[in-house]
Amino acid sequence: MLLQIKNLHVSIEGKEILKGLSLNVNRGEVHAIMGPNGTGKSTLASVIAGRDIFSIDGGEILYKNNDISGWSVDKRANEGIFLSFQYPVEIPGVSMVNFMKTAINEKRSYLGQDPIPMPEFMAKMEEKKQLVEMQAKLTNRSVNEGFSGGEKKKNEIFQMAMLEPELAILDETDSGLDIDALRVVSNGVNKLRSSNNAFIIITHYQRLLDYIVPDFVHVLYDGKIVKSGTKELALELEEKGYENFKK
Amino acid sequence: MNSLEKSLINLADDLIKAEKNSSVKQKRMEALDCFAKQDFNYKSDNWLNAKIDVFLKRQYQTSIKEVSDIQAFSCEIDNIESNAAYLVNGNKLINNNKNLGLQLSNIVDVTETEASTFAAAAASEDDCLYSINTAAFTGGFFLNIPDNTVVELPLQLISVNNQQEDSFYNIRNLIKIGDNSQVKIIQCDDSVVDNYLFINNITEIFVGKNSHLDLYKMYNLSNSTAVVNSIFIEQKANSVVNTYNFELNAGLLRSKLVSKLIEQGAESYSFGIYLVDKQQYMSNLVDVEHLAPNCKSEQIFKGIVDDLARAVFNGKIVVHKDAQKTIASQVNRNILLSEKAKVNSKPYLEIYADDVKCSHGTTVGQLNEEALFYMQARGISVENARRLLLNAFIGEVIDKIHIEPIKVRMSDLVKKRLNGELSKCNNCIIRCSDAQLNDADDNCIE
Ligand SMILES: Nc1ncnc2c1ncn2[C@@H]1O[C@H](COP(=O)(O)OP(=O)(O)OP(=O)(O)O)[C@@H](O)[C@H]1O
Ligand SMILES: [Mg+2]
Numbered sequence: 001m002l003l004q005i006k007n008l009h010v011s012i013e014g015k016e017i018l019k020g021l022s023l024n025v026n027r028g029e030v031h032a033i034m035g036p037n038g039t040g041k042s043t044l045a046s047v048i049a050g051r052d053i054f055s056i057d058g059g060e061i062l063y064k065n066n067d068i069s070g071w072s073v074d075k076r077a078n079e080g081i082f083l084s085f086q087y088p089v090e091i092p093g094v095s096m097v098n099f100m101k102t103a104i105n106e107k108r109s110y111l112g113q114d115p116i117p118m119p120e121f122m123a124k125m126e127e128k129k130q131l132v133e134m135q136a137k138l139t140n141r142s143v144n145e146g147f148s149g150g151e152k153k154k155n156e157i158f159q160m161a162m163l164e165p166e167l168a169i170l171d172e173t174d175s176g177l178d179i180d181a182l183r184v185v186s187n188g189v190n191k192l193r194s195s196n197n198a199f200i201i202i203t204h205y206q207r208l209l210d211y212i213v214p215d216f217v218h219v220l221y222d223g224k225i226v227k228s229g230t231k232e233l234a235l236e237l238e239e240k241g242y243e244n245f246k247k
Numbered sequence: 248m249n250s251l252e253k254s255l256i257n258l259a260d261d262l263i264k265a266e267k268n269s270s271v272k273q274k275r276m277e278a279l280d281c282f283a284k285q286d287f288n289y290k291s292d293n294w295l296n297a298k299i300d301v302f303l304k305r306q307y308q309t310s311i312k313e314v315s316d317i318q319a320f321s322c323e324i325d326n327i328e329s330n331a332a333y334l335v336n337g338n339k340l341i342n343n344n345k346n347l348g349l350q351l352s353n354i355v356d357v358t359e360t361e362a363s364t365f366a367a368a369a370a371s372e373d374d375c376l377y378s379i380n381t382a383a384f385t386g387g388f389f390l391n392i393p394d395n396t397v398v399e400l401p402l403q404l405i406s407v408n409n410q411q412e413d414s415f416y417n418i419r420n421l422i423k424i425g426d427n428s429q430v431k432i433i434q435c436d437d438s439v440v441d442n443y444l445f446i447n448n449i450t451e452i453f454v455g456k457n458s459h460l461d462l463y464k465m466y467n468l469s470n471s472t473a474v475v476n477s478i479f480i481e482q483k484a485n486s487v488v489n490t491y492n493f494e495l496n497a498g499l500l501r502s503k504l505v506s507k508l509i510e511q512g513a514e515s516y517s518f519g520i521y522l523v524d525k526q527q528y529m530s531n532l533v534d535v536e537h538l539a540p541n542c543k544s545e546q547i548f549k550g551i552v553d554d555l556a557r558a559v560f561n562g563k564i565v566v567h568k569d570a571q572k573t574i575a576s577q578v579n580r581n582i583l584l585s586e587k588a589k590v591n592s593k594p595y596l597e598i599y600a601d602d603v604k605c606s607h608g609t610t611v612g613q614l615n616e617e618a619l620f621y622m623q624a625r626g627i628s629v630e631n632a633r634r635l636l637l638n639a640f641i642g643e644v645i646d647k648i649h650i651e652p653i654k655v656r657m658s659d660l661v662k663k664r665l666n667g668e669l670s671k672c673n674n675c676i677i678r679c680s681d682a683q684l685n686d687a688d689d690n691c692i693e
Contacts, residue, residue: 049624077626089621093639102635103625110626142639143621159625 001065002027002167002198003048008059010040010047017043019223020059025167028195032209032234033202035220036242041202042086044220045171049083050076063167077103078110080166084156084173086202091143096155099143100125100162107163128161132188149176157188164192169200174208186211206238221245251415252286254309259383270359274366278381281371288375294559294591298499298528299376302473305443307415311385314339314409327652329433331403337416338386349398349430350391354419357389365421368451368479368505376475380449384419390432394425394455401431401463401650406448413443420448426455426483431650433463436476441469448476454486456510462490463653466497467660470525473499484510484539491648492519492548493657494529495664503532508542508570518647519548522664523556523588530559533577537570537600546577549644551637551665553584559591564605566598573600577607582614582640637665 003025010018017040025031035041047054048061050073061068068076091099105115116124125139132154144152153173160168170189174182189199189212201212209217209231217233218225219242226245227233248256259279266272289300314335332342332351340353350361357365371378388404406418424430436446454460466474474497480488494500506515521529535544544564552558560579581590594607614636622632641661648654 051620072629073620073623074626074628077624083624085621085624089615089617091615091618091621091636091639093642094635098635099622099625099627102627102631103622106626106628106631163625 001025002063004062004065005048006060006062008044008047008061009057010043010054011057012043012054016057017054017223018047021220021224022059023218023225025198025200027166027198029216030193030199030201030212030214032214032217032231033200033220033225034204034217034234034237039220040223041220042171045083045086045169045200045202048076048167048169049073049081074106075110077163077165078107080197082160082163082165082168084153084160084168084170086171086175088144088147088152088156090145090147092145094143096139096141096143097125100139100159103159103163124162128158131161131191132158133184134158150178150181153177154181154185157185161188161192166197167200168192168197169202171202172204173201174203174205182208183211206234209234219245248286249304251303251305251307251309255379255383255415255417256283258309258311258385259379262383262385268357268359268362271357271362271365275382278366278371278378279383282375282378282382285375285378295530295532295561296501297557299473299475299501302443302445302499305445306413307443307445308410308412309383309415311338312336312410327401327650327656329401329403331405332388334386334388334404334406334418336408336410336414337406337418340386340388347398347402348396349393350389351402352389354384354387354389354421357421361389361391361423362421364423364451364453366451368481368507369449369477374477376447377449377477380417380419380447384417384449387419387421389420390422392422392424392428392430394427396425396428396430398428398430401433401461401653403433403435405434406436406446408438408444408446409440411440411442415445416447418446418448420450422450422452424452424454424458424460427457428455429459431461431463433465433653435465436468436474438468438472441471444468444472446472446474446476448474450476450478452478452480452488454480454482454488456483456485458483458486460486460488461649462488463493463648463650464491464502465493465495466500466502467493467495468497470496470498470527472497475501475503477503477505479505479507480515481507481509482513482515485512487514488516489647489649490515490517491644492517492521492531493660494519494521494523494531495660496522496527497529498527500527500529501532502530503534505534505536506544507536508538508544510539512541513539514543516544516647517546517548518644519546520641520644520661521548521550521558522641522661523550523558524553524584525556526554527556528558529556530561533560533562535564535575535577537564537566537573537575540569540571540573542570543574545575546579547644547647548579549641550579550581550590551584551640552581552588552590555585555587557589557591560609561591561593561595562607563595564597564607566596566600566603566605568599570600571602573603573605575603575605579609580640581609581611582637583611584614634662634665638662
């Protein structure tokens with residue numbers, strides 16, 4: 001199993017957010033997580049990525065059968081975990097090229113490989129840019145600086161394509177995308193899908209799941225997964241909302 | 248009166264007796280009278296000057312020593328074509344350049360007419376280090392650039408110490424630029440030995456109409472060196488002056504820049520970076536005086552402060568009554584890397600004209616946590632992520648450099664400084680070529 005989360009309890013500043021969440025993800029699977037605002041979807045994504053502002057009060061996260069609680073954020077990334085941010089961060093003064101090259105080379109160094117030769121790197125940038133139909137000029141700018149909302153989301157998928165993760169968590173990558181961008185982003189994801197990797201897709205909209213067809217849909221409600229099913233569950237949620245889960 | 252004050256007064260007495268230039272002699276005497284009343288009156292509770300008193304309590308030799316054994320100095324900046332002149336131990340000028348199309352000599356040799364503007368800008372009453380400098384300077388660069396002269400290659404003015412004894416230097420520079428002329432100057436202070444030094448440096452600069460000056464000042468000194476550097480610039484109509492301050496290392500540094508825009512259309516741009524750590528102390532005092540209409544000024548100063556270090560930025564813009572249509576802006580940004588690091592930033596605007604555009608802003612903050620997490624989530628280690636952010640922060644200032652080799656050199660030095668590589672050879676960085684820096688331990692004097 002690629003990812004196994006058991007009875008996870010997470011809090012921040014004494015406030016309990018995840019209250020016993022369990023989730024299993026195998027290679028080759030796509031899992032969608034849906035749920036109302038503020039129920040802990042982004043928290044779950046951040047905690048898997050290793051953000052240390054949250055405190056883990058119980059349970060465990062196993063990744064490739066390792067308890068990763070002691071792993072740094074960058075180690076997790078270099079081991080193949082990728083988080084597409086709900087709100088990508090602008091980093092003025094750090095160019096996309098420098099950023100991507102540093103990231104790729106850190107991973108290579110982690111894996112005991114030599115730095116990527118410049119021509120190979122540039123060719124890869126070109127290839128992946130086309131995959132997400134990203135405008136050429138964007139990679140000449142600072143990371144996300146002055147990017148539109150949609151461009152930022154495309155940039156996340158572009159980075160994912162560059163880094164070729166094994167577990168990709170997409171946190172509302174569809175929010176703020178127009179219909180063309182949604183198609184482009186979905187195509188990007190579908191092209192990267194393989195039997196070796198897995199996706200966790202956090203979304204509010206069933207529409208995305210028409211493009212990226214999930215194997216499982218989970219409802220995250222009040223810090224727990226309260227229902228799991230197949231893609232039909234998403235349709236049902238679209239229709240009825242989360243009323244049924246309210247206590 | 249402590250022994251340093253006594254020996255400096257004795258030195259000034261000797262210099263006054265020997266002074267052949269009567270107007271300079273007069274200035275020296277007035278300044279000495281002034282100093283005798285002031286003494287070194289710095290108080291440690293005044294944060295602008297704090298720690299100067301600590302360095303002034305040390306013993307230094309002040310007398311002029313004949314410079315005999317001159318080591319080969321080369322202030323290397325890769326791929327830069329420049330003409331260099333050296334001032335050794337505060338008194339001996341070495342200038343092997345020919346046909347520069349300008350006058351470059353030792354300040355102690357200037358004539359009455361050449362010295363007409365000497366001490367016109369640095370007022371003895373304002374500061375005891377000004378008065379003692381005027382009274383007891385032992386040498387310095389005198390640069391006289393005629394009208395209508397474009398000096399193609401940058402001029403490097405390097406002041407070097409090679410004395411083993413702890414020394415106190417009063418160095419005085421005077422730069423006169425005629426009308427319609429252009430020059431780029433790189434100034435550095437350097438030492439080939441790692442002893443205690445106190446360098447009290449004053450540079451007065453007079454810029455003629457339509458002239459253009461780029462002034463680069465680099466500080467890369469050991470932790471046992473104190474530098475008090477004061478630059479006074481007076482600009483005539485439509486002149487443009489860019490100053491760049493790169494403060495990479497020093498035990499104590501007080502850098503003061505006073506710019507007077509005395510005629511219409513003059514423009515003054517000042518950029519600075521300061522990287523301060525350990526127990527270092529760096530302060531930047533900037534004073535821009537808009538005295539005529541339609542002038543422009545801008546300052547961007549950025550600093551990174553770590554460990555127990557402390558930085559001060561004191562920026563003052565005064566727009567005088569007649570200076571209508573002034574455009575002035577000032578920005579000071581700081582990043583604190585440790586709990587105990589400290590910054591005092593005080594921007595200050597004083598406006599007496601009514602049709603002006605002025606702005607100023609200060610920030611003191613930490614590295615952006617969100618950005619750090621974002622980079623780490625892409626596999627970048629926290630150390631490298633910090634470095635990328637710090638380089639980006641400083642990069643805004645580096646990007647303002649017009650001379651490409653200096654830009655490359657500075658960004659390289661900043662990178663190395665932020666990697667902690669410079670402290671391995673912190674008293675000879677300016678002379679280390681890149682290759683040497685890479686295995687710094689072998690090549691540098693410790
Ligand atoms: N850094 C933080 N400090 C304090 N509270 C936080 C922090 N991050 C998240 N929370 C709180 O945790 C709860 C869950 O937030 P989270 O962002 O995980 O929700 P979400 O399910 O992703 O919501 P949305 O659908 O709106 O994106 C919210 O109540 C939020 O206010
Ligand atoms: Mg969220």
